[in-house]
Amino acid sequence: MGVAGCGKSSLGAALAQAEGLPLIEGDDHHSPASREKMRQGIALTDADREGWLATLGQLLQAQPQGAVLTCSALKKAYRDRLRSACPGLRFAFLEIDRAHAGLRVAARAGTHFFSSALVDSQFATLESPVGEAGVLRLDALLDLPTLQQLASSWLATKEAA
Structure with missing residues (x-):
């Protein structure tokens, strides 16, 4: 998780x-x-993300043996939503x-729909997860x-400390 450009897709893959886990590319x-809003440089709202988070939660639930999900999860509420769909999520x-x-x-820029104009909004939206249980910085x-x-x-450790 993290803002655009932090390397979520690369690390996730x-x-x-x-x-040996399936990859869910958020x-x-x-x-x-x-996608069109982001292409145009318009930041997504909580309402825009509602269905997306629901889908990601369902995809995690469909992988009871585990999966790697790449997702910005910028707000604590988004992370909590995913945690409720998948208890023990880290x-x-x-x-x-x-x-x-x-x-x-x-x-x-030529290969991804996300507009560089949105980077500032990502940082404005980010609620740092540092200090939350089950987070590795x-x-x-x-x-x-x-x-x-x-x-x-x-991940090899048993506790999500």
Whole structure:
């Protein structure tokens, strides 16, 4: 989880492969209307995210053996919604600064629907999960193999501390 450009999709794919788990790419489940809003640089509202979060919760429930989900989960209410759908859910929070996130989003401009104009709104919406149970804080600027290893090691622990 984290803001746009933090590396959710990259880490999610690496972690799913390393753990032998299915990957649920959250971006694939936004409605066409939400995708169009984001393409135009219009931030999504809680109402826009309602159906998306419900879908993601259902997809998690359909994987009782576990799955890796990439999802911004910017607000505590969103994380709690996912936790209620999937008790024991854990979050790897990829923490990144505004400047690096902006550069990463701009670099993928031709291949992703998310407008770089929305990076500021992501930071404005973000309610840091640091201190919540079941959250691992990761420096998003670390290399991908290191991030995957840290996340895999954390998942191997029995407690979601």
